[in-house]
Amino acid sequence: MHQEIDTLIVTPEEMGAIDRAAATSGLSSFALMERAGQAVAAVALRRFPSALRFVVLCGPGNNGGDGYVAARALAQAGAVVVVHALGEPATLKGDAATAFAAFHGSVKPLSDCAPRVGDVVIDALFGAGLTRDVPDAVASLIAAVARAVVPVLAVDLPSGVDGRTGRVRGAAFEAEATVTFMCRKPGHLLLPGRSLAGALDVFDIGIPARILARHGGHMRINSPAVWRLALPVATGAIHKYVRGHLVVFSGPAAATGAARLSATAGLRAGAGLVTLLSPHNAAPINAAHLTAVMLKTVDGKKDLAKVLEDERLNTFVLGPGFGGAAAARRYVRLLAEHDRRLVLDADGISAFRDDPDALFSVFAEGPVRLVLTPHDGEFVRLFPDLAGDRTLSKIDRARNAAARSNGVVILKGADTVIAAPDGRVLVNDNAPPWLATAGSGDVLAGIVGAHLAQGMPIFEAAASAVWRHGAAGQRAGEGLTAETLISALDGFDQIK
Incomplete structure (x- = not known):
């Protein structure tokens, strides 16, 4: 065939x-x-x-x-x-x-x-x-x-x-x-x-x-056959700045681990540089755990606006362990105003539970720049009507959510669905059950961010990240942790 x-x-x-x-x-x-x-x-x-x-x-x-x-x-x-x-x-x-x-x-x-x-x-x-x-x-x-x-x-x-x-x-x-x-x-x-x-x-x-x-x-099984041609190509002239600069937001001092997982996964997944934006009170803790990932303190919109003056910083991950909902909403609006690409995960999604349209409206115009990575519990916070409609399949829910948000939706689970606003849908089938462990979603967010930072089209970046995440889970084996999952990520050259 x-x-x-x-x-x-x-x-x-x-x-x-x-x-x-x-x-x-x-x-x-x-x-x-x-x-x-x-x-x-x-x-x-x-x-x-x-x-x-x-x-x-x-x-x-x-x-x-x-x-x-x-x-x-x-x-x-x-x-x-x-x-x-x-x-x-x-x-x-x-x-x-x-x-x-x-x-x-x-x-x-x-x-x-x-x-x-x-x-x-x-x-x-x-x-x-x-x-x-x-x-x-x-x-x-x-x-x-x-x-x-x-x-x-x-x-x-x-x-x-x-x-x-x-x-x-x-x-x-x-x-x-x-x-x-x-x-x-x-x-x-x-x-x-x-x-x-x-x-x-x-x-x-x-x-x-x-x-x-x-x-x-426009439904396919998520496999390299669908997105392989969109993968970054390594040449003899490549250097770290060509491979993109990913930025990840850290949470407060008591909740820094999730963001570090995302940042480390992003570096392992191919981003040339990764910076962790940390509140001042969390900076010493983050500094004690980081080596190749860079660290910068950000304590409000003014600090973030200064970071955004660097046009090379075009891809951000916000949500893993982030905590403060009000700050998340302010940062997201600022990123949208500066036309940055954003992977919104975990606490970043929950920050808009009382007013999902406040999120959708700032990404409604122009090319798709938003990736949402909810599990079912987070999905219902942004799309309660879709989550409650028993006539809809998981594919229907993800596709409708993507159209409403003008974003790529990764509706997570053992049967993860990736949907684009234009109606394209992929269903992932390579994830082992032991991926259901603490920090696994943070790792996925970092991989998506790394693919975007390297210039991949947004739908293909999300789909290939989900597939690499599943393949790494298979390689790491039962009993994996988020840390061993990161170590099991193969390079693009290993994708068959």
Whole structure:
């Protein structure tokens, strides 16, 4: 599959449009279903060679049609196959009806299904298109399969997982593996869907890339393929001033560690110089801990205005351990007035909780200069209406927030979403669970700042920082601390 298409994420609605366009172009829709079902059978035999019996659950739509094709292929391969149907198979339409007619085995009602030791369940009930809670009969069977502790292979997406949001609709199978076709759906990447899908196999069933590109949106998996060309290029003539000068604000004397983590991460991530702006009372503590990071005292707007006279200082990180909300608001307004690029994190975000528009308004005009890095708790402080709208996916929330703030939004979590005001969205999938540790977010803010200081476009700077953060977490391993995470950051030349 073409690398650009391999990163594409499509919603269930977009996938439906892709399927229709493929049929209109002259491709046989049943041939596509045949390839999909054959792929499911191949994965089942490869992943579960010792299965005593394959129990195929077929739904009332095309996902069920894939199941009937898989059941036929498994039987032809000599496997023991039992098929259970939701609803009456005789009422199937189109390709699903053709697939059922080509399966010559018996089909039992779903209510007769009784999983037992040695079974592998192939879930072809609903797939990614589910938009309502599963019926009670399906919820009961999901519970029975869980009690029996038998593996589940899901077709497209575990039944019960909403393909657009990743949420569970009443109940959902927990699959050991999932087979999907052509492109990932949001439900494969957003939690809890990602954890319920298990290992994911994406099969190319023959839909041309031009059709995928025409009907897909602007969602991609965050990977170097998306932003590698925007990375800084090292040459023999490079020096520290070319690599940019990052500035990080420190908090008061009792809360300086978070800012130092950001500053140190920024230096490690490639900024040529990093300066920590420290209140006077915190300067001795910061000075005792800093070596390569420079230190300057700033105790108010007048001091900051003097710093801003140096045009080379164009990227700032404000928020980690910062504390004072009123000072944060004053500094942010001053940075915006001087057209600086700003990574706003932690306390910097919370400073605007009572009046988010006071933040958005100062960055509303001109090119995008703001990066927001909230976790869910911080997100609700700036975007309470978006956070409370249960119809929105995490992708929807981040995209709407980016448009409202005229900033790039990094909505953090195990399924971090990066969104730009122009509608582009990336979903990150390389972050290990042990990144959820104190100081990890401070490190991320520093990496984003370093990328911006080096002149990267703002969306690509944010996306590549999130990816490098995840890669460093994998390299540092379980039990990492923020300090070891910084040490595990690789250089740009190591990004594949």
